[in-house]
Amino acid sequence: MATPSPAKPTGTAEAGAATTGSLALLLTASTGCAMTVLDTNVVGVVLPTISAQLHASFADVQWVIGAYVLCFAALLLPAGSIADRFGRRRVFLCGIAGFALASLACGLAPTAQWLYLARAAQGVGAAFLLAPALAIIGHGFHEKEARARAWGLWGAVMGLTMVLSPLIGGIIGDTLGWRWAFHVNAPICAALAFAVVRIVPESKAEVQRPVDVPGIALFASAMFCVTWAFIVGPAQGWSSPGILLRIAAGVVLFVIFAKVERARQHPMLDLSLFRSWPFAGATLAMFSYAACAQVMASLLPQFLQNARGESVLGAGVAMLPFALAMLLLPQVGKRLAARLPSYRILVIGLGLTGVGNVAMSYVSSQGIAHSGLPLMLAMFVLGSGGGLLNGETQKAIMGTIARERAGMASGISTTFRFSGILLGYTALGAVLTAGVHRSVATAVPQVLRTAQVNGLHDVATRLDFADAISAGDFAQALHLYPPALATPLLDAGRMAYRHGFSGAFLAAGAFAFLCAFAVQMSMGRAAQPEALANAN
Template structure:
């Protein structure tokens, strides 16, 4: 890499990592936040839901807006919004301002992540350097979720939950100070009109989907507050497909989505993020409710997983260079499935922490190999005018995966737990084992699908079948 590319990559990775941390940094601090700003216990989930609704619901639209207005412009606008929203959140003394701040952070995430990925692709031509950059990006994005849990516990215990907001302010200022000198504007040569009907239906559809999934985790899958938004999401997303078929300049050209590399690559990314982030949720329950760890201790236990994700991001491009994206993703899912399946052997014995640390490290490495393969597969081999769409789809898959995995695994855990009377650690452990086994099966099924169906993803010049 040239010095200019290194600084540009550092700016983009810093922004992406910071926003990935925001997905989980407040989870441990929710009880403290509720006590300080006056949130009722039953409403605490809105602190996370307000963020997820905007981050996932607006990401595809933001990627397309970046194509029209310029990715550099949207990136810096998002960083300004992130800094302002984070400052407001740290200063909030009531629920209203805190929710507005979380909405602002979610919108900023939807603006920054796809535009940052598009700027990264513009800075590196297809080949080993781009794959290395994407590997680092994937490693830090995945590690950010784990780091958020650790950092949230540390800040809440040692300082205050408000620093989970304030931390973003100097990061945003640094990116805004350095970025303009190293990031060049990137947009398609031909400016296309924005598909407004498509933008409205897909944004409302994705928002309804995320809201329904969030309600499933709180109220259960059979609750009207879950079923109604999920049904609405189905109707809206079906309407979106009909709109796109008739649009002169569609938000999502259906011929692009039909490409095997795009379709299967994004499905792989969604499953990769859903399985790993939900596994963190399940193991948090194990550490706290079976082994009796504190919230901070449980968070620190995932530092080994964070190291595994960083290592996976570094070795992912090398694996892709040797075997191609298809076999890198299939092999990564296979190893992740084996590592996850080993966690079924967890017991109430404190020595089980050794198995947890080893399995999560190996699974973290494998998961990141998949994520690097997914990013390369779903963003390469496309014309310039479709880069914003591709990065928007990739970002949407990531964020829907994070939102989708936890309520599904939580529902499996709760359904199994209701069979037994939870008077001790054994029923909790049995429920966790069931959910972990389902998690492993999902990884195994995805490995088989990729090996069989994804014959030749046009994702990398180094791909081999």
């Protein structure tokens, strides 16, 4: 008797299996991308606790964020090229392993210096985690509708992560301590690596681009010099030889970078694209979005904890108006896109970002930071501007260039985004600490005079007090003076921090308005002849 042959799967069953496999691949790659967002936002929430427990200086606090973003921004494009050459799954697994090991090193850091060195390594791991994950999604979904659905789900995962990460950071910081904000990455990475091995097939690019080593080195060095100047400038003085030398070195390195990139056949960044005014305007909008809105995911938790006195968990909850607006407004942007040209949505988004920052500056400067409603409204407006830009900037950039240049344009967009976060964070930090020092110079002598305390008016102690307040280490600041002065000095310190942040928010708002005008001029002028041609 013949053994019946096994039934072949029907077309529907094959399609269902393929859909399930594609969904698993998409969720796996999206989880890798979400890890970078989760880590950035969680660390932002616990950063004041890190500063206090490690007695970090303000420069140390800046480097904890800056070292990570600098390495991330410099290596993201080359990581994509390396993944295309040596295999996307292989490089993805290497990135996961590197990110996990660096996260463990961050959690074990005994000093602030150890921490920001480990954060630099974590930024390297993040670049080699994000770039191949994006390439895996791009390679796995070819058809137009499938690709649109895939990127839509990817965007939903990233948006949900952005909303939940402040809460997750608050819960971790409040219950387990700041070290677990890093340690938690290890088991997640282990599960992710297991899923990658089981689900993600290996793939390589048919046409492999060489890695632009000179371009990478020059770009990273230039960014490092400028970042270094922003971080140590407030302490050393902006006119000091060391700061001027760092700024000059950064400018010279950027000029050399531009010349080298123009001469290379396969540059890291094809600067010829900037000859197009619409492309330049859209890229500026991306940079401004990152520097004035996205950067607030790291700055707002510091404001909420150090200026308002919120707990770690309280700061995570208070971030919800900003985070929800960042999640919801891209959907509004999609509807606006049916009625308005892209550049107008960018201008509206930058305008809202400017208004939100100015509103935050007002709330902070008026000393009504404890009034919940004005603060919530200001954060929602700020997040709304960021949400519109988050959904539109990438689309605007890709819409200004020919399809065959899409890969390079996407790389430039990503590089400008993270460069904006880095320079925005360090520049606004410099404005913050300058404002704190100005306020402390007036407030502390007033406290001492009111308390009729003599012999404690030396400038060195006051500068140390201002440095500790800038870093968010209020306990260290209060130890510099007698315990009897703790309450009025704490009030003076929080007031100084509010005034410093008021200046930082105002600077961010002014830059957003300036960029809105520049985007209108560059993209709007280019759109007018096209509109006239279509009308005729």
